[in-house]
Amino acid sequence: MRIEIEGVTLRGLHGVLDHERRDGQLFVFDVALEVDEPAEDDIDATVDYRDVVACVREVSDGTAFQLLESLAAAVADELMRRFPVSGATVRVGKPELELEGGRATVTATR
Numbered sequence: 001m002r003i004e005i006e007g008v009t010l011r012g013l014h015g016v017l018d019h020e021r022r023d024g025q026l027f028v029f030d031v032a033l034e035v036d037e038p039a040e041d042d043i044d045a046t047v048d049y050r051d052v053v054a055c056v057r058e059v060s061d062g063t064a065f066q067l068l069e070s071l072a073a074a075v076a077d078e079l080m081r082r083f084p085v086s087g088a089t090v091r092v093g094k095p096e097l098e099l100e101g102g103r104a105t106v107t108a109t110r
Contacts, residue, residue, distance in 0.1 A: 001034070001035050001036065001037045001038075002032055002033070002034055002035075003032070003033045003035055003046075003047060003049070003052075004030070004031070004032045004033075005029075005030070005031045005032075005033075005049055005052055005053065006030045006031075007028060007029075007030065008028065008029040008030070008031065008053055008056055009026055009027070009028050009029075010026070010027055010029065010056070010057055010060050010061075011024045011025065011026060011027075012024060012025065012026075012027045012060045012061070012064075012071075013064040014027065014060070014064055014065045014066070014068070014071055014094075015066065015094075016066050016067075021064050025094065025096050026094075026095055026096055027060065027071070027092055027093065027094060028092070028093040028095055029056050029060075029075065029090060029091070029092055029093075030090070030091040030093075031052060031056065031075075031079065031088070031089070031090055031091075032087075032088070032089040032090075033047060033052070033079065033083065033085045033087070033088050034085055034086045034087035034088070035047055035083075035084070035085050035086070036084075036086075047083050047084070047085065051083070052079065052083070055075075055078055055079060055082055055083075056075055056079075056090075058078075059071075059074050059075045059078050060075070067108070068092050068094060068106065068107070068108035069108045069110070071092050071108070072090045072091065072092045072108045072109060072110040073090075073110045075090045075092070075110075076088045076089065076090040076110045089109065089110065090109070090110055091107055091108070091109040092107060092108055092109075093105050093106070093107040094106045094107070
């Protein structure tokens with residue numbers, strides 16, 4: 001069974017540029033977890049979404065990463081360590097990226 005949590009939006013101090021790490025910016029996380037089908041209709045029989053979001057926040061707040069790739073990997077690794085899942089995919093987007101001539105969203109997935 002696959003659980004997906006999309007659009008977890010957090011401020012973080014991640015990036016290569018000094019002002020990104022000093023001032024912070026928004027990051028959007030999409031998380032997909034592979035779990036066993038719950039044996040009963042009870043929150044204790046599965047992964048609690050609130051705990052997953054709290055884990056994403058803890059990893060993001062706990063370390064300032066230069067690369068989106070490193071942030072996505074750290075979150076995925078922690079989800080695998082903390083929860084009874086057989087797989088975790090994390091997509092991190094940086095929606096406020098200023099580029100020459102405009103803006104873009106850049107993402108990394110692990």
